[in-house]
Amino acid sequence: MSDLETPLRPKRKTAVVDFLVQFRWIVVIFVVLPISFTMYFLTYLGDIRSEMKSYKRRQKEHDENVQKVVKRLKDRNPSKDGLVCTARKPWIAVGMRNVDYKRARHFEVDLSAFRNVLEIDQERMIAKVEPLVNMGQITRVTVPLNLALAVVAEFDDLTVGGLINGYGIEGSSHIYGLFSDTVVAYEIVLADGQVVRATRDNEYSDLFYAIPWSQGTLGLLVSAEIKLIPIKEYMRLTYKPVVGNLKEIAQAYSDSFAPRDGDQDNPEKVPDFVETMIYTPTEAVCMTGRYASKEEAKKKGNVINEVGWWFKPWFYQHAEKALKKGEFVEYIPTRDYYHRHTRSIYWEGKLILPFADQWWFRFLLGWMMPPKISLLKATQGEAIRNYYHDNHVIQDMLVPLYKVGDALEWVHHEMEVYPIWLCPHRMYKNPIKTMIYTEPGFEQHRRQGDTHYSQMYTDVGVYYAPGPVLRGEVFDGAEAVRRMENWLIENHGFQPQYAVSELNEKNFWRMFDAGHYENCRRKYGAVGTFMSVYYKSKKGRKTEKEVQEAEQAILETPIAEGSVLAFTDDGVLPVSLVFDALRELGTEKCEPQIVTLSSSNQLPVGSSAVDIVFTLCRSIEFPNEQLLGEISRVLKPGGTVLIYKISDASTGETDKTTSVLERKLLLSGFLEAKALQVKSSLPSELSFGVKAKKPSWKIGSSFALKKTTKALPKIQINDDSDLIDEDSLLTEEDLKKPQLLSSDCEVGSTRKACKNCICGRAEEEQKVEKLGSTVDLSNFKSQCGSCGLGDAFRCATCPFKGLPPFKPGEKVSLSANFLTADI
Ligand SMILES: Cc1cc2nc3c(=O)[nH]c(=O)nc-3n(C[C@H](O)[C@H](O)[C@H](O)COP(=O)(O)OP(=O)(O)OC[C@H]3O[C@@H](n4cnc5c(N)ncnc54)[C@H](O)[C@@H]3O)c2cc1C
Structure with missing residues (x-):
């Protein structure tokens, strides 16, 4: 950094509001603090009451409350009622925005009953909680079990719902990511009243990835399952002073938790907790913590500091002592450590009650601290609120770790706010590009703190009155925030949305990625x-x-104005060319990521991450088979690939090359490959283009085949046509009843066939006679037991086949009616 001297600005005229702010402490001490304390106490009693109920009972009440939310949403008449908002009063949220949206007509859904810890599952290491459970409440339940949420935001009053839908971070985020990264499942009530459970890999995984940073604009969160980690009773905290310029401080901070050899996942080298506080442009204290057992903490010679007691010095002031006394170590009870910044509201408490850090105040009234942020907001009035917007900064700048030095210099020049809070967080490379996302290609650099699956970021927390304001000079808060937001956009940084923003819509979506979020909204x-x-x-x-006009505009946007990845085998890919080509396709709104490739066959983007891949190639072999596979990987299902060829006067075989390219695309699994007419509006050096689509189904996905029930051909019967009546074909002779052949034989007692027998009786009698001579029927024993039963039961070789049934020992005789038809 070349120059840390800020030019002095003109003096600012004092106004009435300055006195209101200066003497605000009177209202805070006599009104805000007593009410805050009563509210904390009542909330505490409510939490104890809830903890006395069994998990089963809490779950039952939860289910009933969810049904009430569903009913309320279903009762809404979209044409009459406004947009849906929670019934939470605007001033109750910790965030600094004015929550102006609640001033427009809106339809309230009451979520105030959702403040219970539903289950602590020690086997799955999951806490199931409702959205209004706050950090103080959850640590009171988990810490005695030697468990904690993987990320416990420092401030007691922060709620699970706000930390998930908004922003949540703490000193363990360099291991676990942001608060929302530690969530395993969300239970959400959608706009139509449907209740869904979204996880990383179920059918609602797209919703799962879209919830963080969505500010409750996709659905109402009614519970979340959050990862728990094992912890110990104490935090062994090392305070290390750093003296140097801001770049050197940034480097010392990086070295405190990110091994230079890249071994970022090694618990031996990476501490459990990290934070740095910068007190002046040349002085900082880096703190690193490791969980320690009770036995270790209580060993002789160790210092135990119970920072949670109301009379203890404020934490940031205590840490500052390292600048004078040098590096030191102490043991802090884990729960006290988690909430170390609560009592002093980081260092904002000093502005609200300038003497509250003095020993006499701490001992006398420290137990009432902190004032509730919600009450401070409720009692400030419009004038004080505007004063704070203009003369105060509460902003977090999320920047890649390697840019922390630059960010610190920027803050010094533009805002001059101290202390500054540094807290690292790992940003995961998600399979879907979410609202905030890693820098394209960060893996290839392997900078300090990065791994192949995550990029290390840092929250540069800028909270306090800027130097010029403290010196009574003119300071334009809104303009400073505007410049900060532009700086973030240019440096792939992000601004948590609880803070005041000056972004217009276009710049908002330059900072955050709209693609996946908008798809899920629809x-x-x-x-x-x-x-x-x-x-x-x-x-x-x-x-x-x-609001409704803006919504309509989004619905009418023609084509996925989403993400575009452009790359080339040429040295340069002009941005204007990408925009021109996309415009021809009807894609106006997009933020292309441009990669110039020379030889690599890998695209630096996650799977199914982009809507359009644009390629500009010079070589006839480009893109090769492997690269086409990569294009297929990074495209979302149904995404489009466009390949343009830069003209090469020597070949002149456009048609042949086009069909080769079309065939290559088809063989790589793309659909609808077709040549593009290169329009006159595109630069003349483009000789031709080919377009294709990735199938809209995922490889490996399954779906039920519809049974194709072939409709039988319909036959139209015309009753009037000349069909032949079958009856008309019979003659009179055919219609006569047939005379059955009757026995002409003598059927007296002897029942003998006549001489000229033609009815078959003589033949049968002969059989019987023959049988009588060969078989002794009186002693006959059937082997199978069926001979006497009749032909239906006899075997194929039975000697009695064709004869009537008989009883063993009896003579076989033909009955009189043996010729009578049995039909
Ligand atoms: C003084 C101060 C200290 C802070 N300290 C920290 C800190 O230590 N660590 C940290 O990480 N952050 C901190 N923050 C920032 C804080 O994380 C954000 O304000 C955060 O969004 C949580 O605030 P909240 O619990 O009041 O949620 P809210 O502001 O009430 O909610 C945030 C968003 O989530 C939405 N939302 C909430 N619940 C639901 C739900 N059930 N369903 C759908 N949408 C929902 C809301 O509508 C809103 O848009 C601090 C901010 C301030 C001003």
Whole structure:
């Protein structure tokens, strides 16, 4: 950094509001603190009551409350009622935005009953909690079990719902990511009242990835299952002073938790907790913590510091002592450590009550601290609120770790706010590009703190009155925030949306990626029910008409204005060329990521991450088979690939090359490969283009085949046609009843056949006679037991086949009616 001297600005004129701010402590001490304390106490009693109920009972009540939310949503008449908002009063949230969206007509859904810990599952290491459970409440339940959420935001009052849908971080985020990264499942009530459970890999996985940073604009969260980790009773904390310029401080901070050899997942080298506080442009204290057992902490010679007691010095002031006394180590009870910044509200408490850090105040009234942020907001009035917007900064800048030095210099020049809080967090490379996302190609650099699956970021927390304001100089808070937001956009940084923003809609979506979020808004029917995230975060009053017009515009956008990846085998890929080509396709709104490839066959983007891949190639072999496979990987199902060829006067075989390319695309699994007409609006050096689509189904996915029931051919019967009546074909002779052949034989007692027998009786009598001479029927024993039963039961070689049934020992005789038809 070349120059840390800030030019002095003109003096600012003092106004009435300055006195209101200066003497605000009177209202805080006599009104805000007593009410805050009463509210904390009542909330505590409510939590104890809830903890006395069994998990089963809590779950039952939860299910009933979910049904009430469902009913309320179903009762909404979209044409009459406004957009859906929670019934939470705007001033109750910890965030600094004005929550202006609640001033427009809206339809309230009451979620106030959702404040219970539903289950602590020690086997699955999961805490199932409702969205209004706050950090103080959850640590009170888990810490005695030697368990904790993997990320416990420092401030007691922060809620699970707010940390998931908004922003949540703490000193363990360099291992686990942001608060939302530790969630295993969400239970969400969608716009149509459907209740779904979204996880990383179930049918609602797209919703799962879209929830963080969505500010409740996709659905209402009614419970979350969050990862638990085992912990120990104490935090062994090392305070290490650093003296140097801001770049050197940034490097010392990186070295405190990110091994230079890249061994970022090695618990021996990486501490459990990290934070750095920068007190002046040249002084900082880096703190690293490791969980320690009671036995270790209580060993002789170790210092135990119970920072949670109300009379103890404020934590940031205590840590500052390292600048004077040098590096030191102490043991802090784990729960006290988690909430170390609560009592002093980081260092904001000093501005609200300038003497609250003095020993006499701490001993006398420290037990009432901190004032509830919600009450401070409720009692400040419009004038003080505007004063804070103009003369105060509460902002977090999320920046890649390697840019922390630059960010610190920027803050010093533009805002001059101290102390500054540094807290690292790992940003995961998700399979879907979410609202915040890693820098394209970061894996190839393997910078300090990065792994192949995550990029190390840092929250540069800028909270306090800027130097110029403290010196009574002119300071334009809104302009400073605007410049900060531009700096973040240019440096692939992000701004948590609880803070005041000056971004217009276009720049908001330059900072955050809209693609996946907007797709989910449409898919899950949120458009027209919940306000969009930009309008929710936007400063200033919103009318319902304004919001609805904006929603309509989104619905009418022609083609996925989503993500585009462009690359080339050439040295340069002009951005204007990419935009021109995309415009020809009807894609106006997009943020292309451009990669220039020379030889690599890998694309630096996650799977199913982009809507369009644009390739500009010079070589006839480009893209090769392997690269086409990569294109297929990074495209979302149904995504489009465009390949343009730069003209090469020597070949002149456009048609042949086009069909080769079409065939290559088809063989790589793309559909609808076809040549593109290179329009005159595109630069003349483009000789031809080919377009194809990735199939809209996922490889490996399954779906039920519809049974193709072939419809039988319909036959039209015309009753009037000349069909032949079968009866008409019979003659009179045919119609006569047939005379059955009757026995002509003598049927007296002897029942003998006549001489000229033609009825068959003589023949049968001969058989019987023959049988009598060969078989002794009186002693005959059937082997199979069926000979006497009749032909139906006899075997094929039975000697009695064709004869009537008989009883063993009796003579076989033909009955009189043996010729009578048995039909
Ligand atoms: C003084 C101060 C200290 C802070 N300290 C920390 C800190 O230590 N660590 C940290 O990580 N952050 C901190 N923050 C920032 C804080 O994380 C954000 O304000 C965060 O969004 C949580 O605030 P909240 O619990 O009040 O949620 P809210 O502001 O009430 O909610 C945030 C968003 O989530 C939505 N939402 C909440 N519940 C639901 C639900 N059930 N369904 C759908 N949508 C929902 C809300 O509508 C809102 O848009 C601090 C902010 C301030 C001002």
